[in-house]
Amino acid sequence: MSRADSDVIVRAADLSRTFAAASAPVHALRGVSLEVRRGEKVALLGRSGSGKSSLLNILGGLDRPTSGSVHVAGLDLTRLTAVQLAHYRSTIVGMIFQSFHLIAARTALQNVELPMVFNGRKPRDRRDAARQALEAVGLSERMRHRPGELSGGERQRVAIARALVNHPEILLADEPTGNLDTATAAEIFDILEENCRRGGVTLLLVTHDEELARRRVDRVLRMQDGRLS
Amino acid sequence: MRAADVLRLAFAALYQQKVRTSLTTLGVAVGTLVLFLSLSIGIGVREAVLYQIRRHDDLRKVEIRSGSGKVEEHIPPGEVEVKGEMSDAKRKRLHDRLVNRWINKNGYPATTPLAVERLQEIREWPHVESVTPLYINFGRATLGEKGEDVQTVSATVAEKLLRGRLVAGAWFAAEDERSVVVSEYLLYLWGMASDEEVRGALGRKMRLEYHTGANKPLMLMSLFGLDASMADPEQERVLQKVVQRLPEVMKKLDLTPKEMEALRRTLQGPTLPKMRQQPDHLISAELMIAGVLRGPEKGDPQGGSMVERFRPDADLILPVGTAQSLFLQNPYHAERGVEAATVLVDDEAHVKEVANRVEAIGLGQYSLVEFAERLQTNVMLLTLAMSFIAFVALLVAALGITNTLVMSVLERTHEIGVMKAVGARDRHVLLLFLVEGMLVGLLGSGLGLLCGWLASFPGDAVARSLMERQSDVHVDQSLFAFPLWLTLGVPLFATLVTTLAALYPARRAAKVNPIEALRHE
Numbered sequence: 001m002s003r004a005d006s007d008v009i010v011r012a013a014d015l016s017r018t019f020a021a022a023s024a025p026v027h028a029l030r031g032v033s034l035e036v037r038r039g040e041k042v043a044l045l046g047r048s049g050s051g052k053s054s055l056l057n058i059l060g061g062l063d064r065p066t067s068g069s070v071h072v073a074g075l076d077l078t079r080l081t082a083v084q085l086a087h088y089r090s091t092i093v094g095m096i097f098q099s100f101h102l103i104a105a106r107t108a109l110q111n112v113e114l115p116m117v118f119n120g121r122k123p124r125d126r127r128d129a130a131r132q133a134l135e136a137v138g139l140s141e142r143m144r145h146r147p148g149e150l151s152g153g154e155r156q157r158v159a160i161a162r163a164l165v166n167h168p169e170i171l172l173a174d175e176p177t178g179n180l181d182t183a184t185a186a187e188i189f190d191i192l193e194e195n196c197r198r199g200g201v202t203l204l205l206v207t208h209d210e211e212l213a214r215r216r217v218d219r220v221l222r223m224q225d226g227r228l229s
Numbered sequence: 230m231r232a233a234d235v236l237r238l239a240f241a242a243l244y245q246q247k248v249r250t251s252l253t254t255l256g257v258a259v260g261t262l263v264l265f266l267s268l269s270i271g272i273g274v275r276e277a278v279l280y281q282i283r284r285h286d287d288l289r290k291v292e293i294r295s296g297s298g299k300v301e302e303h304i305p306p307g308e309v310e311v312k313g314e315m316s317d318a319k320r321k322r323l324h325d326r327l328v329n330r331w332i333n334k335n336g337y338p339a340t341t342p343l344a345v346e347r348l349q350e351i352r353e354w355p356h357v358e359s360v361t362p363l364y365i366n367f368g369r370a371t372l373g374e375k376g377e378d379v380q381t382v383s384a385t386v387a388e389k390l391l392r393g394r395l396v397a398g399a400w401f402a403a404e405d406e407r408s409v410v411v412s413e414y415l416l417y418l419w420g421m422a423s424d425e426e427v428r429g430a431l432g433r434k435m436r437l438e439y440h441t442g443a444n445k446p447l448m449l450m451s452l453f454g455l456d457a458s459m460a461d462p463e464q465e466r467v468l469q470k471v472v473q474r475l476p477e478v479m480k481k482l483d484l485t486p487k488e489m490e491a492l493r494r495t496l497q498g499p500t501l502p503k504m505r506q507q508p509d510h511l512i513s514a515e516l517m518i519a520g521v522l523r524g525p526e527k528g529d530p531q532g533g534s535m536v537e538r539f540r541p542d543a544d545l546i547l548p549v550g551t552a553q554s555l556f557l558q559n560p561y562h563a564e565r566g567v568e569a570a571t572v573l574v575d576d577e578a579h580v581k582e583v584a585n586r587v588e589a590i591g592l593g594q595y596s597l598v599e600f601a602e603r604l605q606t607n608v609m610l611l612t613l614a615m616s617f618i619a620f621v622a623l624l625v626a627a628l629g630i631t632n633t634l635v636m637s638v639l640e641r642t643h644e645i646g647v648m649k650a651v652g653a654r655d656r657h658v659l660l661l662f663l664v665e666g667m668l669v670g671l672l673g674s675g676l677g678l679l680c681g682w683l684a685s686f687p688g689d690a691v692a693r694s695l696m697e698r699q700s701d702v703h704v705d706q707s708l709f710a711f712p713l714w715l716t717l718g719v720p721l722f723a724t725l726v727t728t729l730a731a732l733y734p735a736r737r738a739a740k741v742n743p744i745e746a747l748r749h750e
Contacts, residue, residue: 057744060650062649062650062743062744063744082654082655083654083656086649086652086653086654086655087652089649089650089651089652090651090652091652095650097747101643101646101647101650101747102647103644103647103648105241105245105644106241114647114648114651115651115652117230117231117234117238118230118648118651118652118653118654118657119230119652120230120231122231123231123233123234162651166652
């Protein structure tokens with residue numbers, strides 16, 4: 001992918017992902033193609049098992065497609081080495097999850113610092129950046145708390161701070177409000193939206209809240225049986 | 230990823246599991262403790278022993294004795310020949326008996342006497358620093374009116390062990406000084422008991438007399454079960470007279486000529502042929518009492534050399550030059566030479582060479598080198614055995630670490646997944662777990678080292694008291710040695726083992742699939 005095409009941040013073509021299983025192979029993705037423009041907010045709707053998470057994992061650099069091509073921010077993810085992929089995860093992409101995936105034994109601040117630990121940032125820089133990120137999600141008062149001492153909404157805010165602390169180009173959110181009540185979900189979505197807008201971050205949101213998706217995003221994609229419809 | 234962060238994360242993970250970490254660390258500490266102590270005492274004992282031996286140059290000494298060589302070469306062949314038909318084994322057995330009987334009858338043939346010339350010859354050998362003969366003799370020491378039978382020994386000016394027991398006066402300053410050092414016991418026999426009397430003896434002249442040849446009159450006393458040393462001069466004179474008249478008395482006995490001959494042979498005395506032919510004359514010297522020696526005590530430093538062990542009870546110590554001139558006045562001694570001498574070799578490494586050469590010329594030799602080597606081997610074997618046990622203990626502790634970390638990987642799968650999701654490389658995860666193993670090793674071995682060092686003090690006291698109670702050996706330094714290589718090497722080794730023990734769980738952790746791990750909550 002050429003740099004001239006910088007308007008497009010995600011370009012996937014004919015992606016498929018097959019998992020070997022005992023009985024029969026599971027086809028999670030069956031030839032998915034999509035493009036996402038820089039700064040766009042895209043919602044991915046679909047029932048569970050439709051392949052949304054598989055697509056997100058590939059885009060997040062946690063998994064590789066069985067076939068097809070995928071470029072994110074100009075990088076051919078299928079060609080990156082494991083080390084380059086790890087670097088990609090910590091710099092280009094941020095991810096948040098339905099169940100937050102915070103480390104229970106570490107404080108909010110330490111959790112947000114973690115991505116920077118692995119790319120070797122200086123402790124002081126790291127701490128400042130983490131503080132700023134937590135302030136940006138409105139958690140400046142709870143930095144020293146461990147996840148167990150925070151509410152669901154607060155935990156997701158920590159996760160958002162962690163996902164954005166390295167200033168990624170794209171944020172992948174896998175049902176970020178799925179575990180939250182409606183009011184909190186709206187609040188979290190506000191924070192997501194605000195932060196993405198401010199940082200010019202592209203948002204790819206997996207959800208099954210059709211109402212939320214329709215109101216808040218630029219484009220809605222639907223997924224069924226491993227295909228985009 | 231920064232090294233400090235690796236350490237911080239590894240520490241945090243260990244700190245989270247305080248009990249488990251403590252127990253694992255304790256395991257490593259015990260293994261290290263045992264390994265450290267067993268090596269430490271092994272080295273310590275070895276050093277203490279070597280120090281003990283080296284202190285008096287004992288490892289550089291070769292004791293030589295007049296050799297007997299091959300006895301049979303000195304027996305006329307016909308005398309020990311076994312006649313008749315029999316197996317070779319039987320012939321050998323009978324032959325050995327005949328040889329023994331010949332020796333009983335004729336005395337042990339001194340084939341290679343340690344004569345003065347031979348000592349001189351050995352002095353010229355390469356690597357030989359000095360040859361000090363030991364003159365041991367029995368004579369009579371008289372101060373004023375009082376005479377006592379004494380054992381006299383020779384000593385050099387440089388002599389250290391005996392000199393350490395001086396209680397009054399001084400040691401000789403020259404090898405040919407006409408002076409002696411006497412034992413406090415001899416002074417006591419002479420009637421001088423108090424410190425004042427002992428000091429009063431210094432500077433006085435005493436007379437030392439040696440008989441050449443056998444003192445037949447005194448020997449006669451043993452017939453009546455009397456101790457020759459009890460004889461007073463009057464008794465001695467009478468006995469002398471009786472001995473001189475014996476041949477005449479014999480004629481009056483009712484004996485056949487054959488019996489008479491046998492009796493004469495008997496009266497000619499024991500088997501020392503030269504001694505027998507020698508007229509009994511007196512060698513005598515006047516010597517000044519230079520110093521007084523106390524008897525040996527428990528805890529006195531000891532020399533390992535056998536020659537030196539002859540000395541502790543000696544009543545009279547003569548400078549070696551003086552002793553030699555008196556000794557050699559006896560023609561029999563001049564020919565047969567001394568019993569023993571000490572050869573000082575320039576370096577321990579050459580002792581074997583000199584010892585071999587001594588044997589090659591038919592002299593007997595004894596050196597501590599072999600003993601020291603054997604001792605070192607024994608200590609080393611013991612240390613090895615103990616270290617092996619310690620090593621097993623450490624291995625068990627290492628398995629404990631592997632187990633703990635494998636559990637930890639299972640428990641922290643989710644955490645590993647999160648770390649990978651936010652950018653941790655496989656190598657980072659591997660490193661984290663390896664460092665956890667390393668930290669347990671460092672902490673445990675540090676603790677073990679500290680405990681070992683603390684335990685060495687009471688341990689040393691116990692071992693020392695046991696040793697002193699059993700063997701009379703007094704050891705000055707600690708039986709536990711802590712050379713730098715050991716103090717650093719043991720914890721390093723323990724840490725290496727624990728780090729290796731972490732390798733398997735660390736690899737498993739590194740291979741965790743983040744997607745699966747994130748599902749694992």
